[in-house]
Amino acid sequence: MQCPSGKVQHTLATAKAASKRARQRTDKALAPYRCEHCGMWHVGQSNGMKRRIKTVYDNHQLRFA
Secondary structure (H helix, E strand, C coil): CCCCCCCCCECHHHHHHHHHHHHHHCCCCEEEEECCCCCCEEEEECCCCCCCCEEECCCCCEEEC
């Protein structure tokens, strides 16, 4: 089955290996992610939205929300 996005489909193992090779060739942080269209794995840039937001409370303890 072809992905409607036209990207190369991977298993998780091959996506991890491909992202590792790609990180060595470029300065960009590339990571495997599961496609919502085809359910397979692709390699791409992180958009930063998946990072947890840091919150500093009045007692100066750093917690992740």
